[in-house]
């Protein structure tokens with residue numbers, strides 16, 4: 001296992017080095033590549049019952065704003081399959097638009113690692129807070145996860161993405177080291 005990790009590190013590939021926080025073999029947190037776009041679209045469409053316009057959002061909002069750096073996308077790549085996704089939007093109030101893992105890799109700390117990597121690339125000197133909205137219809141545990149990551153419930157918004165469904169808005173201040 002260690003040898004495999006070392007082999008990957010010795011490639012000198014910047015993408016591989018970038019996620020050295022992740023030491024699980026065959027599981028890589030890395031920036032998105034154009035060749036991932038189709039797989040990511042399919043991954044997002046798995047939640048279309050919660051977010052009806054998600055395919056359109058990926059095609060027309062996310063893809064166009066990655067080049068400018070306004071949105072950043074990281075994936076969890078397990079042997080070439082996309083098993084987890086982080087999408088964030090930069091700003092004074094930076095948004096975590098998507099954070100989701102397939103069930104097979106949950107409960108092992110990968111969500112926490114993906115969130116840390118995503119946030120480290122999302123925030124800039126102007127960012128003073130992070131926010132995320134979690135659907136009332138999301139899977140159990142999502143709200144606990146963000147609470148355990150230091151996010152505080154700020155508001156509950158009915159009908160934000162789906163009629164009759166509440167969205168829970170969570171916020172975390174960005175800590176600055178003076």
Ligand SMILES: CC(C)(COP(=O)(O)OP(=O)(O)OC[C@H]1O[C@@H](n2cnc3c(N)ncnc32)[C@H](O)[C@@H]1OP(=O)(O)O)[C@@H](O)C(=O)NCCC(=O)NCCS
Pocket residue numbers: 097098099100101102105106107108109110111112113132133134135138139140141142144145146148
């Ligand atoms: C939420 C999600 C990203 C968490 O990822 P994960 O890898 O399973 O979580 P981690 O293993 O990193 O857990 C970190 C902490 O979160 C909390 N947590 C995670 N899953 C939890 C659950 N089902 N119930 C309660 N707490 C949970 C725990 O406090 C955990 O700390 P611990 O290791 O001390 O137990 C993942 O479960 C997921 O993709 N869920 C479905 C998608 C979703 O609803 N996303 C949120 C809306 S954008």
